[in-house]
Amino acid sequence: KAGVTQTPRYLIKTRGQQVTLSCSPISGHRSVSWYQQTPGQGLQFLFEYFSETQRNKGNFPGRFSGRQFSNSRSEMNVSTLELGDSALYLCASSPPATGQVNTEAFFGQGTRLTVV
């Protein structure tokens, strides 16, 4: 079974531009979540989508947005890029939860975004 695929792997953008990152979840997974990882702030949760609806959201400005398509693929968009947006952006998908137990997240390799 293929893992979580993120594209592109690397990206360089200029301040003020916008960027769209893509994530294809594991087949059968309907939950997709996004994270930002930086040396200074560590791993931070951006948002989660389930069945095309945003189910949970972290504490990031409105410049960060996302969406999920009917095939569960997801995109995240960052507008008006700032130097501080340089980070590794990780996507994870999760299988359907059973009972009250949280399910594990399967992460992709990430997209490394550099803003210059």
Add this chain to the structure above:
Amino acid sequence: LAKTTQPISMDSYEGQEVNITCSHNNIATNDYITWYQQFPSQGPRFIIQGYKTKVTNEVASLFIPADRKSSTLSLPRVSLSDTAVYYCLVEGFQKLVFGTGTRLLVSP
């Protein structure tokens, strides 16, 4: 904002048991605790998850005391390939907070 803290780094030798503790004082009643392992240039990988007391799987054990304000990941008999960064995660309703990460270095 919930704070989830871990030691920055730990050193060990092959064959030893390693215990990494995570402090999560603001954990809520319905929050779960999960631990992930991350190698350079890769996304985190699930290790173990628990709610209270002790959970064990084929690679690790997770100890959670009664007050649930901390948790300890135990790796038995580590090998060189266990050198990685380990993150705890506290997850609940409208909350998902990663720990600061612990860099484990296993030496021969």
